[in-house]
Amino acid sequence: MVKVDYGVVSLPKHQGNLNGDAYLTFFERDYAFFAVIDGLGSGADAYRAGEKVIGFLKEHTHLNVKDLLLSCHLKIKGERGAAASVLRLNLVSGAFEYIGIGNVEGYIWGDRPMSLVNNNGTLGRTIPYSPYVNKGTVQSGDYIFIFSDGVSRDFINENALLDREPWEMAREIEKEHKKNDDRTIMVIKIE
Numbered sequence: 715m716v717k718v719d720y721g722v723v724s725l726p727k728h729q730g731n732l733n734g735d736a737y738l739t740f741f742e743r744d745y746a747f748f749a750v751i752d753g754l755g756s757g758a759d760a761y762r763a764g765e766k767v768i769g770f771l772k773e774h775t776h777l778n779v780k781d782l783l784l785s786c787h788l789k790i791k792g793e794r795g796a797a798a799s800v801l802r803l804n805l806v807s808g809a810f811e812y813i814g815i816g817n818v819e820g821y822i823w824g825d826r827p828m829s830l831v832n833n834n835g836t837l838g839r840t841i842p843y844s845p846y847v848n849k850g851t852v853q854s855g856d857y858i859f860i861f862s863d864g865v866s867r868d869f870i871n872e873n874a875l876l877d878r879e880p881w882e883m884a885r886e887i888e889k890e891h892k893k894n895d896d897r898t899i900m901v902i903k904i905e
């Protein structure tokens with residue numbers, strides 16, 4: 715079995731405002747599910763868009779990520795829309811599948827570092843007919859980062875961040891690499 719620990723920081727552009735970013739973590743007996751959403755724009759409309767996507771994902775984590783995002787897209791079609799990245803990890807085998815739409819990025823750090831490939835588009839507006847699915851296997855010691863565009867990807871080159879607790883890493887990355895936007899950084903550690 716794969717053991718997982720994680721930490722997340724998600725904050726609005728202006729303290730006290732609604733956050734247009736949203737996230738979801740979900741653990742089942744044999745899989746784990748992670749998502750980071752960036753509702754288009756900011757403020758209340760972006761917040762509602764994010765909540766809508768999270769609400770749908772929450773009810774459908776059993777689906778493979780492709781069916782999940784295609785059906786979520788149809789469900790919220792014509793609404794404001796969101797960037798989204800979802801990761802589904804098999805806790806028995808360590809196999810994962812990941813889809814990113816728009817500017818929420820994913821990166822795996824470990825023996826075989828890997829930038830996860832995103833699709834162009836916006837969930838609820840336009841997405842590829844058949845979005846690209848990243849597939850692979852994680853191993854002990856890997857870290858998976860999923861982050862919205864309110865966080866600069868520069869943190870990826872900072873080895874000083876590694877080998878700490880995921881929540882500590884997320885907090886540090888938010889502090890040192892935030893941009894002037896709603897921002898979310900999720901750090902998933904494979905124990």
Ligand SMILES: [Mn+2]
Pocket residue numbers: 752862863864895896
């Ligand atoms: Mn953003």
